[in-house]
Amino acid sequence: MKNKQKEKEIKWIFFLVMAVFLIFLLVPVCRLFLKSFEGKEGLTLAHYREVFTGRGFLTAFAHSLVISSVSAVVTTILAFVLAYTIHYTNAAAGYKKLIRKAAVLPMLLPTITYGFAIIYSFGKQGLLTQLFGRQLFEIYGFYGLLLGYVIYTLPVSFLLVSNTMEYVDKKFSVVSRIMGDKPFSTFIGTVVRPLLGTLGASFVQCFFLCFTDYGIPASVGGEYEVVATVLYNQMLGSIPDFNTGSAVAMLMLLPSVLTIALLHYLEKYNIRYHKISHVEISKNRIRDVILGIASGLILLCILSVFLVIFVVPLVNEWPYRMEVTFEHVKNILTDKSLIGVYKNSLVVAGLTALAGSLLTYGAALATARSKLSPKLKQAIENISLITNTIPGMVIGIAYMLVFTGTPLQNTLAVIVICNVIHFFSTPYLMIKNSLSKMNASWETTAILMGDTWLKTIVRVVTPNAMATILEVFSYYFVNAMVTVSAVVFIAGARTMVVTTKIKELQYYTKFNEIFVLSLLILFTNMLAKAVINYVATDRKKKMEESGL
Amino acid sequence: MKHGKKALAFTLAAGVTAVSLLAGCGAKESEVVIYTNADDEAIEAMKETLDENGYEGKYLMQSFGTSELGGKLLAEGADIEADMVTMSSFYLESAEENNDMFLDLAFEANALEEYPAYYTPITAQEGAIIVNTEMMEQNNLPMPTCIRDLANPVYEGFISVTDIQSSSTAWLLVQALISEYGEEEATNILADIYKNAGPHIESSGSAPLKKVRAGEVAIGFGLRHQAVADKEDGLPIDYVDPTEGNFSLTESVAVIDKGEKTNALAMEMAECIITKGRAKLLETYPLAVYERETSDSEHMSAYPKVFEEKLTAELLEKHQQISENAKALVK
Numbered sequence: 001m002k003n004k005q006k007e008k009e010i011k012w013i014f015f016l017v018m019a020v021f022l023i024f025l026l027v028p029v030c031r032l033f034l035k036s037f038e039g040k041e042g043l044t045l046a047h048y049r050e051v052f053t054g055r056g057f058l059t060a061f062a063h064s065l066v067i068s069s070v071s072a073v074v075t076t077i078l079a080f081v082l083a084y085t086i087h088y089t090n091a092a093a094g095y096k097k098l099i100r101k102a103a104v105l106p107m108l109l110p111t112i113t114y115g116f117a118i119i120y121s122f123g124k125q126g127l128l129t130q131l132f133g134r135q136l137f138e139i140y141g142f143y144g145l146l147l148g149y150v151i152y153t154l155p156v157s158f159l160l161v162s163n164t165m166e167y168v169d170k171k172f173s174v175v176s177r178i179m180g181d182k183p184f185s186t187f188i189g190t191v192v193r194p195l196l197g198t199l200g201a202s203f204v205q206c207f208f209l210c211f212t213d214y215g216i217p218a219s220v221g222g223e224y225e226v227v228a229t230v231l232y233n234q235m236l237g238s239i240p241d242f243n244t245g246s247a248v249a250m251l252m253l254l255p256s257v258l259t260i261a262l263l264h265y266l267e268k269y270n271i272r273y274h275k276i277s278h279v280e281i282s283k284n285r286i287r288d289v290i291l292g293i294a295s296g297l298i299l300l301c302i303l304s305v306f307l308v309i310f311v312v313p314l315v316n317e318w319p320y321r322m323e324v325t326f327e328h329v330k331n332i333l334t335d336k337s338l339i340g341v342y343k344n345s346l347v348v349a350g351l352t353a354l355a356g357s358l359l360t361y362g363a364a365l366a367t368a369r370s371k372l373s374p375k376l377k378q379a380i381e382n383i384s385l386i387t388n389t390i391p392g393m394v395i396g397i398a399y400m401l402v403f404t405g406t407p408l409q410n411t412l413a414v415i416v417i418c419n420v421i422h423f424f425s426t427p428y429l430m431i432k433n434s435l436s437k438m439n440a441s442w443e444t445t446a447i448l449m450g451d452t453w454l455k456t457i458v459r460v461v462t463p464n465a466m467a468t469i470l471e472v473f474s475y476y477f478v479n480a481m482v483t484v485s486a487v488v489f490i491a492g493a494r495t496m497v498v499t500t501k502i503k504e505l506q507y508y509t510k511f512n513e514i515f516v517l518s519l520l521i522l523f524t525n526m527l528a529k530a531v532i533n534y535v536a537t538d539r540k541k542k543m544e545e546s547g548l
Numbered sequence: 549m550k551h552g553k554k555a556l557a558f559t560l561a562a563g564v565t566a567v568s569l570l571a572g573c574g575a576k577e578s579e580v581v582i583y584t585n586a587d588d589e590a591i592e593a594m595k596e597t598l599d600e601n602g603y604e605g606k607y608l609m610q611s612f613g614t615s616e617l618g619g620k621l622l623a624e625g626a627d628i629e630a631d632m633v634t635m636s637s638f639y640l641e642s643a644e645e646n647n648d649m650f651l652d653l654a655f656e657a658n659a660l661e662e663y664p665a666y667y668t669p670i671t672a673q674e675g676a677i678i679v680n681t682e683m684m685e686q687n688n689l690p691m692p693t694c695i696r697d698l699a700n701p702v703y704e705g706f707i708s709v710t711d712i713q714s715s716s717t718a719w720l721l722v723q724a725l726i727s728e729y730g731e732e733e734a735t736n737i738l739a740d741i742y743k744n745a746g747p748h749i750e751s752s753g754s755a756p757l758k759k760v761r762a763g764e765v766a767i768g769f770g771l772r773h774q775a776v777a778d779k780e781d782g783l784p785i786d787y788v789d790p791t792e793g794n795f796s797l798t799e800s801v802a803v804i805d806k807g808e809k810t811n812a813l814a815m816e817m818a819e820c821i822i823t824k825g826r827a828k829l830l831e832t833y834p835l836a837v838y839e840r841e842t843s844d845s846e847h848m849s850a851y852p853k854v855f856e857e858k859l860t861a862e863l864l865e866k867h868q869q870i871s872e873n874a875k876a877l878v879k
Contacts, residue, residue: 055872125763140747222747232751236615237714238868239642239861240622319763320682320784400623410629489619492629493581493610507613508588509758509774 009454010370013362014380020359021383024421028398029390035401036246047247051234056225057248064211064227065255067142071149072206076199078150078298079103079157085291087165088173088191090281095292100162102299106306107155108525110482110499113309113518114148115219116511120308122147125319127308140222148216151302153206156426159475160205163430163468164198165191167437170279177282201429204259205388211255212391214485227252228391235397242397249394256389260382313515328512333520338501345497346524348412349480352419356476357469359420360428368435369443369461380428388425392485395422399490410492418490419480427472434468435461467536474532478525580607580814583630585614586799589777589832590671594634597825603817614639614715614753625649626805631814634821636716637800640667642861644802651805655819658839668822669798672835674849675720676772677788678757683766692767694791695724699740706766708748708756709741712864712871716797717753721769722867723855724792731870738874760785773832776847793853796835 037043051057082103086096106114121128122139129135137143172190181189192199214228221229231252235245312318313328332338363384367377399418408414438461446456462469484499491500498521505513580603584591591611598607610630612620618639620628625647633640641664644650650666657668677692684691689706692698698707712718725734742749748765750756756768757775761783772794775787801818804810826838834847857863 055876119759119762119764123762123764218751223749229751232615233711233713236619238712238716238719239864240615240618240639242622317781317783321782397619397623400620404624405627409624409627488612488616489623493583493608496610503613503616504611507585507611507752507754509754509761 009452010366010372014366014370014372014376017359017363017366017380021421024417025383025387028395028402029386031401032246032249032394032398035242036244036250038243047244048251050244051230051247051251054230057227057230060225060227060230061251063224067145067149067224067226068207068210071146071153071210072203074146075150075153075157075206076161076202079154079161079202080195080199081291082158082295082298083162083165084191085295086162087168088170088281089288089291090283091288091292091295099295099299102303103158103162104155106151106302108478108482108522108529109306109309109518110484110502110521111152111213111215112484112499112502112506113514114152114305115216116514117305117308118144118148118220120312120318120511121305127311128304130319139220141220141224144220144222145217145224145226147305148220149206149210149213151305152213152216153209154302156209157202157206159471160198160202160426160429160433161195163471164195164433164437167434168194170281174279174282198433200262201433204262204385205426205429207259208256208388212252212389214391214393231391232393235393242401245397249391252391252394253386253389256385259389260385309515309518313512313519318511329516332513332516338498341496341498341501342520344412344495345481345499345521348415348419348497349477349528351412351416352423352480353473353477355416356420356423356427357473360424360431360472361465361469363424363428364431364435365457365461368432369438369457384425384428387421387423390422392422392483392487393489396486396489399486403490410490410495412495414490415487415495415497416480418486419476419483422483422486423476423479427475430472430475431465431468434465438464470532470536474529477528477532481521481525481528578811579605580631580811580817581629582607582609582632582634582817583617583620583628584609584611584634585617585636586611586634586670587771587774587832589773590634590799590829593828593832594670594821594825597821597828598817601820601824603813603820606813607817618643621649622646626807628804630804631806631811632801632803632818634670634799634801637663637667637669637798638716638859638861638864640800640802649804650802651810651815653803653818654815655822657822659837660839661837663800667800667802669800669837670821670825671829671833672796672798672837673833674772674794674796674835674852675717675724675769675790676775676794676849677790678760678768678770678775679786679788680760680763680766680784681786682784683760683763687766689766692788692790695721695741695769696729696737696792698744698767698769699737701740701744703767704744705746707741707744708750708759708765708768709745710750710753710756710769712868714751715753716864717771718769718871719859719864719867720795720797722871723795724790724853726867726870727795727853727855728792735870735874735877738871739877742875743878772849773847777832789850791851793851794849795853795855797859798837 036047037045039046082099085091086099118139120126122136123129124135139147168191173186176186176190212228214232217226217229218232227248231245231248234241234248314324314326315322316325316327363380366372367380395418399414403409403414442460443453443456446460447453451459482499484503487497488500488503491497498517502514502517505517584594586594591609595609598604614636617633617635621633621635621639621643625643626649628649640650644664644666652665653668659668663669677695677698679691683689683706687706689702692703709721710718712722722734722738725737729737748756748759750759753770754774756765757770757778759765760768761778772787775785778785779787801821803814803818826841830841832847834849835852836842
């Protein structure tokens with residue numbers, strides 16, 4: 001009887017999640033799929049033929065695979081070093097806190113500013129070029145892309161790796177050492193191996209973020225052509241062509257098919273633990289110092305790129321008129337239309353965070369804490385991956401094609417839904433990872449004791465997952481604040497947000513104003529994170545007081 | 549269970565707030581919504597004209613990049629939020645062809661050239677060579693006088709141009725080369741220019757100017773009026789009117805056919821911008837477009853020229869192919 005009840009609830013959640021994706025992901029994607037075969041007289045393969053015979057498509061595709069893979073590997077390694085410093089060394093608590101904060105900082109800024117930031121830092125007249133007295137490296141092409149992508153993806157990778165590392169049982173390391181293992185095999189066996197699933201997931205997330213990003217190659221791609229640029233030229237070039245563009249978009253989904261297989265394989269490396277153990281980390285000054293310095297260097301490199309964002313708006317006209325002025329800051333902040341778009345941004349970000357947390361939690365409960373059939377679970381896994389592999393521009397255009405003429409057109413609601421779907425993948429992985437690390441027998445125990453499944457989820461699982469849920473909430477919030485690629489197509493004149501405003505300024509080449517608005521977004525995000533943190537600690541205290 | 553109730557109450561409350569917030573956004577439907585890809589100066593001129601003629605508060609102007617607005621016109625058709633758009637003429641034509649979405653203009657514009665019944669130009673924008681004077685000096689570069697000069701190997705690594713695949717600004721350069729030297733020679737010159745530009749072949753029409761401004765390159769090809777503005781602003785920017793000619797592209801106004809829901813004010817405003825706003829627009833975009841206009845502004849370009857063939861999508865596609873051939877030559 002109880003068993004039946006349980007099946008029912010999780011099934012409801014599952015079908016609800018699926019319904020959302022059916023309407024807001026599957027329908028738009030299928031619309032594009034059809035579009036890629038639409039010809040003047042019925043179905044045709046002409047658009048695909050055009051893509052393959054066009055100059056350089058295959059080269060660009062190969063370039064994309066290479067640069068995205070390299071970036072993903074580099075990012076994951078760097079993220080691992082940062083997370084390892086936090087969880088496996090005796091570095092000062094304050095320093096660890098700083099690493100946590102600094103590693104996710106790039107995420108709080110709109111990606112639209114990354115390209116400018118790199119040019120204005122490392123370019124011929126760049127801030128860092130001037131500080132060092134020479135250009136450090138050629139920023140156009142492979143290395144510029146690599147730098148841009150690593151900065152772009154490091155926060156995501158760090159969140160995933162650090163999140164899982166928190167749940168890895170440190171006791172195994174102790175046991176391994178006592179058993180006389182060499183340090184290296186202890187490291188591989190008790191740190192890397194339990195993390196393999198997450199490291200794989202991090203690689204995949206970063207890969208697709210790079211693979212689908214258009215903004216960074218547009219600024220620093222140079223002659224290293226990537227597939228996202230081809231997509232842009234076809235979809236929105238001087239002769240916009242959705243048919244051929246859709247064909248490119250469909251081809252860009254191909255790597256995700258391979259990835260689904262890869263992730264499926266890595267899944268078995270995810271290990272469950274009974275509880276988070278707090279083990280004294282062994283004393284090792286050398287290790288602490290080396291890792292501390294390595295982490296410091298990584299973050300210094302990344303943050304130095306953003307230094308320019310703080311400097312440029314405060315001088316008259318970088319790099320030629322360097323007198324300090326607050327004119328730009330004043331100009332933009334006194335713009336009357338700004339209040340409206342800022343309010344829209346806050347509403348969109350807040351609602352995205354709320355709806356996103358609910359959706360990802362529901363989906364993760366279904367995959368990580370239910371006895372639904374593996375096939376149904378796999379469906380959610382695949383959806384999660386697909387949301388990650390569709391470029392924002394493509395989602396935006398698909399939404400226009402599908403929802404134009406419906407009551408959803410030009411509402412904040414459609415922007416919220418779009419964001420929730422677009423950013424589903426990473427937060428879903430975060431929650432799923434933390435849920436699957438929790439003891440698998442809680443529900444069974446609870447049911448034996450007479451509690452319903454729902455009660456167990458509400459009373460035991462949710463409180464234990466709350467830290468991650470809040471993390472997801474803030475992930476959605478900041479991403480909704482900084483995203484532009486899809487939103488720019490579905491925002492109407494009354495539903496514009498701050499980033500679409502930045503996009504406008506970009507066309508007038510007003511960098512000062514762009515950087516000021518970016519800083520506004522940055523500070524908003526920092527404030528939001530601080531509030532969420534406060535709520536989290538406050539809640540924790542209450543839980544402790546009530547003896548839970 | 550207390551926790552569950554609380555969570556439920558919270559979710560409900562949030563849901564209610566969300567719905568009420570979203571519902572609150574539909575107010576003021578009667579305003580004419582204007583989508584535009586125009587530059588800041590043109591938007592200011594249009595706004596001032598509309599405000600001076602009694603339309604203040606009766607419209608909402610929203611600007612987009614050319615590619616985004618192009619995408620919206622194509623995807624949304626007559627369901628677009630805007631009642632009126634101003635956009636590169638050429639995109640309006642393909643939008644009309646695909647979606648049959650514009651009303652014929654209800655007023656006589658008297659343009660010098662002949663345009664389709666559903667749009668008429670607000671501005672004509674010319675191309676020019678843009679230079680960063682400090683970079684030129686620092687690197688001892690000779691001042692170019694024509695587009696062909698940009699093919700000179702001394703400029704290798706110092707030039708930025710736009711890709712005609714992604715932005716129609718590049719068309720101004722390609723038209724000039726083809727009309728002066730013929731298709732074959734134009735291909736060769738273009739190949740050498742691309743070679744010189746290397747990593748600075750940009751997808752956005754305004755990117756070359758950005759790179760010139762940032763001191764990343766010394767020379768760019770872009771929209772003339774933007775360089776004029778920078779120069780007057782006191783930046784180390786100057787411009788050269790190429791002897792092959794300053795070719796131009798127009799941006800136009802069109803009114804969306806929304807059937808019964810068409811806002812009558814939109815057509816009035818379009819007329820107002822054309823009949824009363826052109827004087828202001830001419831200050832930034834000095835090229836005469838209408839019969840009553842004379843081009844006597846100090847900002848006039850030296851060699852205004854028009855391509856002999858009509859600027860159609862087919863012609864653009866043909867010129868794109870020439871540019872692709874040039875790229876292939878580089879490799």
